[in-house]
Amino acid sequence: xxxxxxxxxxxxxxxxxxxxxxxxxxxxxxxxxxxxxxxxxxxxxxxxxxxxxxxxxxxxxxxxxxxxxxxxxxxxxxxxxxxxxxxxxxxxxxxxxxxxxxxxxxxxxxxxxxxxxxxxxxxxxxxxxxxxxxxxxxxxxxxxxxxxxxxxxxxxxxxxxxxxxxxxxxxxxxxxxxxxxxxxxxxxxxxxxxxxxxxxxxxxxxxxxxxxxxxxxxxxxxxxxxxxxxxxxxxxxxxxxxxxxxxxxxxx
Amino acid sequence: xxxxxxxxxxxxxxxxxxxxxxxxxxxxxxxxxxxxxxxxxxxxxxxxxxxxxxxxxxxxxxxxxxxxxxxxxxxxxxxxxxxxxxxxxxxxxxxxxxxxxxxxxxxxxxxxxxxxxxxxxxxxxxxxxxxxxxxxxxxxxxxxxxxxxxxxxxxxxxxxxxxxxxxxxxxxxxxxxxxxxxxxxxxxxxxxxxxxxxxxxxxxxxxxxxxxx
Numbered sequence: 001x002x003x004x005x006x007x008x009x010x011x012x013x014x015x016x017x018x019x020x021x022x023x024x025x026x027x028x029x030x031x032x033x034x035x036x037x038x039x040x041x042x043x044x045x046x047x048x049x050x051x052x053x054x055x056x057x058x059x060x061x062x063x064x065x066x067x068x069x070x071x072x073x074x075x076x077x078x079x080x081x082x083x084x085x086x087x088x089x090x091x092x093x094x095x096x097x098x099x100x101x102x103x104x105x106x107x108x109x110x111x112x113x114x115x116x117x118x119x120x121x122x123x124x125x126x127x128x129x130x131x132x133x134x135x136x137x138x139x140x141x142x143x144x145x146x147x148x149x150x151x152x153x154x155x156x157x158x159x160x161x162x163x164x165x166x167x168x169x170x171x172x173x174x175x176x177x178x179x180x181x182x183x184x185x186x187x188x189x190x191x192x193x194x195x196x197x198x199x200x201x202x203x204x205x206x207x208x209x210x211x212x213x214x215x216x217x218x219x220x221x222x223x224x225x226x227x228x229x230x231x232x233x234x235x236x237x238x239x240x241x242x243x244x245x246x247x248x249x250x251x252x
Numbered sequence: 253x254x255x256x257x258x259x260x261x262x263x264x265x266x267x268x269x270x271x272x273x274x275x276x277x278x279x280x281x282x283x284x285x286x287x288x289x290x291x292x293x294x295x296x297x298x299x300x301x302x303x304x305x306x307x308x309x310x311x312x313x314x315x316x317x318x319x320x321x322x323x324x325x326x327x328x329x330x331x332x333x334x335x336x337x338x339x340x341x342x343x344x345x346x347x348x349x350x351x352x353x354x355x356x357x358x359x360x361x362x363x364x365x366x367x368x369x370x371x372x373x374x375x376x377x378x379x380x381x382x383x384x385x386x387x388x389x390x391x392x393x394x395x396x397x398x399x400x401x402x403x404x405x406x407x408x409x410x411x412x413x414x415x416x417x418x419x420x421x422x423x424x425x426x427x428x429x430x431x432x433x434x435x436x437x438x439x440x441x442x443x444x445x446x447x448x449x450x451x452x453x454x455x456x457x458x459x460x461x462x463x464x465x
Contacts, residue, residue: 001372002403043451045373046405070265076405076449096265098299098407098449120261121300121333123369123407166369166407198367220372250373250403252453 001198002250003242004045004221005211005235007228008202009035011051011081015065018052019226021177023130023143025052029229032065036072039228044075044235045250048101048169048223050128051081055104056144060088063095070096078126086115093124101169103128106156107142107149110163117164126200127160128169129153131186138186141173153186154193161197168195169223172203177226179206182214191218208233208241215247254293254462255281257318257334259308262299266448267331270458283313289326293462294318297448298333299407302358303345305337315351322353327439329461335435335442336412344410354437356414365427369409375399376433376445377423397423397430402453404433404445411444 010025012018015032018025029035032049039047049069051061060082069077079092080101089100100120105112106127116125130141131153138153157168170190172183182204190199201214202223214222227233239249254271258264258280271278278295281287287294296318298305309315322328330338339350342358350358361368377397406424411431414420424433424444435442441461447454 001366001370001374001406004372040451067265070263071269074266074269074449074451074455076407076446090261093263093299094260094265096263098263098266098446118301119304121304122409123371124262124299167371196363196367197369198371220367251375251399252402252451 001220002248003215003219004200004250005238006046006048006200006221006223007039007044007235008223008225009039009047009049010225011049011065013053015068019177019229020052023146023173023176026177033068033072036069039235040073040075042234042236043252045221046076046078047073048078048080050101054082058082061092066092066095066097080126080128085112086119089116089120089125093120099124099126099166101126101128102165103130104142104144106160107140107151110159113160113163113165122164122166125165126167126169127165128171129157129160130171130173132173138189154190157190157195158193161195165197167198167200167220169200169202175204178204179226180204181206181210182222184214184217187214187217187219206231208238211238212242212245212247215242216245253287253291254278254295255285255287257281257294257296257309257314258312259298259300259305261304261308262297262333264297267295267297270448270455273455274459274463276462281314281317283317285317287317287321287326289321289324292326294321294326294328296328296330296334296337298331298337300333301344302333302336302342302350302410303348305333306345306348306350309337309351318351319353322439325439328353328441330440330442331448332408332444332446335444336410338440338442339412339414342410353440354414354419354435354442355416356412356419358410359413360410361408361426361431365429369407370426371407373403373405374424375403377425377430378421379423404447404450404454404457406445408444412442
């Protein structure tokens with residue numbers, strides 16, 4: 001499989017697209033439809049769209065927003081935010097998502113993931129794990145309460161993979177929006193746990209060299225938000241740079 | 253008219269979007285429909301499990317419609333799970349019978365060779381230039397397998413293993429081994445990758461089927 005470069009689109013209320021720093025949204029960068037079309041045209045490998053308010057407000061992503069997504073894109077889309085049950089996941093997928101992204105539910109009631117896998121298949125279920133480092137170990141972070149949890153990342157990721165999650169996103173809260181580079185340590189740490197599902201790394205990218213570094217390691221994809229909103233880099237310009245380093249990238 | 257099999261557990265919107273972009277008429281297949289051989293198409297999309305797919309076809313009363321259509325020479329296109337359902341059985345759901353339109357079984361990819369599920373962009377390999385109409389235009393006459401150039405998007409943990417190699421029109425590479433990526437068998441077409449999700453490259457592959465003539 002080729003390595004992937006994936007833009008992340010964070011939506012706030014009403015389809016506004018925002019970027020965040022260490023999980024605090026600080027700037028609106030456009031509207032959803034315009035952002036999706038841009039990424040589609042710029043040959044992103046995939047797109048991840050997360051509603052940052054849905055779970056904390058106990059809401060679902062409205063049908064109108066899901067339709068905007070499906071009508072404007074011909075690459076794979078992962079959608080997350082507010083998913084609490086198998087029915088929610090089915091609804092998102094039926095209205096235009098290719099995969100659903102589970103985050104809060106994985107913390108609250110991960111057993112539901114097993115049921116989702118049964119009816120939707122592993123490949124449709126992505127688990128996003130937000131984490132922070134504490135005393136040289138990564139721990140889960142619950143963005144709803146802005147609190148670190150007493151759950152170590154490695155064991156949790158292993159459990160998610162055992163439940164049948166098809167892909168795992170590791171999001172570094174500390175690096176989010178900082179443009180200082182991806183967390184390479186987390187991959188070295190995770191090696192010990194022998195996880196066999198694809199691992200996607202998120203948080204911290206600011207230039208093409210950051211992608212080269214992380215994709216040379218055991219990451220299957222690297223995810224960026226701020227970089228695509230605030231710099232001239234595009235997924236295809238990053239892919240070109242990675243190819244120079246002989247990293248296998250998608251051919252168009 | 254393209255009759256799309258409606259599954260409530262997978263993303264049908266992206267398939268519809270292709271037909272809308274090409275102004276090709278489509279509607280969802282129901283047991284009241286009788287698609288016309290040589291005029292209409294049936295498209296089986298799909299992401300999901302083999303069992304869920306077959307149960308849904310059964311519940312909607314579509315198994316006989318599809319089988320009769322094919323036995324009279326009707327053309328069917330299967331995408332991902334849709335292609336797998338055209339086979340006889342799958343290791344994913346033991347004891348569940350597939351549509352059996354193509355002789356062969358669906359098997360699990362080995363996780364020793366590379367990561368499972370197999371998600372992302374990768375090549376389709378082809379063997380030779382076919383005399384008859386083919387989904388893809390190979391880049392050389394060499395008998396070895398060649399990537400056709402642009403990559404396609406794959407999401408799967410299982411692969412189709414037809415009894416007859418002649419049914420395979422394209423291969424995919426998993427670890428160091430090659431497996432079936434697409435099939436072309438008389439009036440049946442199947443793709444393991446997602447042409448509706450593979451950008452302009454994927455739309456071209458669909459054009460080769462639906463806009464051919």
